[in-house]
Amino acid sequence: MAFVDHSASVLVVAASREAAAPVLDYLFDQGIAFGFSRPSELAYATGRLDAIYRMAVVLDLGVGDRVRDAAQALSRELPCVLVSDTPVARREEFRAVLHTDTSPAELFDSVRGVLAGKATGSGLTGSTPAMRHVHRLIERVANKGTTVLLLGESGVGKEVAARDIHRRSGRQGDFVVVDCGALRDEALDAVLFGEPGPRSTGTGSGYFQMAEGGTLLLDEVADLSLACQARLLRVLEDGRYKRVGEPGTQARDVRIIAASRRNLVDVMETGAFRNDLFFQLAVFPIRLPPLRERIADMTALIEALGAGLPGGRPRFDAIAMARLKSYGWPGNIRELSNVIERLAILYPHETVDRGTLDAHLHPLDVALMTPESLPDGGQAPATQISAMALPSDGVDLRELVEHLEKRLIEQALDRNDRVVAHAARALGLRRTTLTEKLRRYGISSD
Numbered sequence: 001m002a003f004v005d006h007s008a009s010v011l012v013v014a015a016s017r018e019a020a021a022p023v024l025d026y027l028f029d030q031g032i033a034f035g036f037s038r039p040s041e042l043a044y045a046t047g048r049l050d051a052i053y054r055m056a057v058v059l060d061l062g063v064g065d066r067v068r069d070a071a072q073a074l075s076r077e078l079p080c081v082l083v084s085d086t087p088v089a090r091r092e093e094f095r096a097v098l099h100t101d102t103s104p105a106e107l108f109d110s111v112r113g114v115l116a117g118k119a120t121g122s123g124l125t126g127s128t129p130a131m132r133h134v135h136r137l138i139e140r141v142a143n144k145g146t147t148v149l150l151l152g153e154s155g156v157g158k159e160v161a162a163r164d165i166h167r168r169s170g171r172q173g174d175f176v177v178v179d180c181g182a183l184r185d186e187a188l189d190a191v192l193f194g195e196p197g198p199r200s201t202g203t204g205s206g207y208f209q210m211a212e213g214g215t216l217l218l219d220e221v222a223d224l225s226l227a228c229q230a231r232l233l234r235v236l237e238d239g240r241y242k243r244v245g246e247p248g249t250q251a252r253d254v255r256i257i258a259a260s261r262r263n264l265v266d267v268m269e270t271g272a273f274r275n276d277l278f279f280q281l282a283v284f285p286i287r288l289p290p291l292r293e294r295i296a297d298m299t300a301l302i303e304a305l306g307a308g309l310p311g312g313r314p315r316f317d318a319i320a321m322a323r324l325k326s327y328g329w330p331g332n333i334r335e336l337s338n339v340i341e342r343l344a345i346l347y348p349h350e351t352v353d354r355g356t357l358d359a360h361l362h363p364l365d366v367a368l369m370t371p372e373s374l375p376d377g378g379q380a381p382a383t384q385i386s387a388m389a390l391p392s393d394g395v396d397l398r399e400l401v402e403h404l405e406k407r408l409i410e411q412a413l414d415r416n417d418r419v420v421a422h423a424a425r426a427l428g429l430r431r432t433t434l435t436e437k438l439r440r441y442g443i444s445s446d
């Protein structure tokens with residue numbers, strides 16, 4: 001059975017087939033797709049990055065400087081594991097550097113970690129056509145220095161994508177994230193551009209200086225106040241900024257990536273976002289698809305999200321897996337990640353069935369963790385309600401209550417052979433009231 005999706009390839013470059021044979025055998029046994037390449041074929045592979053798009057490279061045994069240089073260039077584009085019998089100068093270029101006496105199992109773990117995107121916690125897992133398109137766009141733009149605008153619902157992985165762009169850009173500076181909603185108009189220049197004293201970000205540096213030579217992610221850019229927008233626009237247009245209390249201006253060497261979960265065109269129409277700033281930011285827009293549009297990535301995502309968990313990823317029976325795929329995932333990968341983590345803690349080494357999954361699937365349960373949803377649970381509704389805790393980042397109450405209502409209706413229908421009158425009784429509703437709710441939520445009683 002495949003451990004990762006087969007579209008993720010492993011390219012093994014070796015001095016000889018004999019040298020690579022144990023590695024290949026092991027990977028093949030584990031069901032990971034691989035390609036074999038002689039050193040001379042590396043250049044060809046490098047030239048076909050857009051076709052390969054996601055790959056771990058394992059190099060083996062004294063392949064020589066020329067190949068090592070090419071591999072280093074490749075590692076800036078793709079996650080690489082290097083297996084070598086000689087000292088490696090620029091280790092940081094690779095996700096992992098292993099020695100030839102590494103056991104096959106250790107090697108496999110490392111390769112699996114890279115393929116799962118967990119080795120540095122920054123991989124953008126996904127190989128559906130929608131995600132392949134995203135990978136291609138990122139590859140094209142990463143090393144260009146172009147301003148990128150990442151759009152998509154909450155939890156789709158915009159920050160992950162931004163880190164990926166930074167990692168592939170080869171820029172040596174830091175990756176710095178600014179929460180635009182938290183920027184206040186007071187002392188804005190000091191916070192953005194720095195000042196001599198240690199007031200602004202605690203170091204005297206502003207965000208632009210912290211990201212000098214690197215990348216600045218303007219997260220939730222639609223939340224910028226109009227005053228902040230004006231300041232930012234000037235820096236983007238001029239390519240320079242001025243530190244508070246210092247004469248002269250400084251050239252900006254900061255790659256800008258902006259992210260928004262809101263539709264910026266709508267925000268512009270309300271007058272809350274400047275058109276000119278929008279066009280400065282939207283040089284290269286990339287839309288990250290919601291999880292419901294790339295359900296075929298589910299298995300790979302579960303593998304990736306579970307790879308870093310102490311008890312390993314949870315396992316699901318076929319019906320639970322079908323449920324995972326049919327659920328709408330309003331919270332996208334963040335929600336999936338929470339569900340996987342919670343199930344891995346509660347049900348280590350067990351196979352999760354549909355009922356257990358349902359008890360942990362909805363956003364409401366993230367907020368509640370009701371006693372009934374725990375393995376040894378089963379208590380009165382009043383106890384469950386009193387176990388409610390408001391998450392630290394708040395909730396959308398209306399959405400939450402709708403979810404609860406839909407979920408309880410679905411359960412009542414399931415338990416009563418989809419007979420509306422009986423389900424209504426189980427819910428303490430009149431049949432006509434339940435019928436109206438079914439219509440509103442588009443739930444079929446068949």
Ligand SMILES: Nc1ncnc2c1ncn2[C@@H]1O[C@H](COP(=O)(O)OP(=O)(O)OP(=O)(O)O)[C@@H](O)[C@H]1O
Binds near residue numbers: 117157161259
């Ligand atoms: N493709 C992916 N593969 C693996 N993990 C992912 C992927 N995309 C997102 N995640 C995980 O999902 C969570 C949410 O991702 P992220 O913060 O990047 O989303 P976002 O779109 O920036 O959300 P928001 O708009 O709410 O800030 C993170 O824990 C991240 O590690």
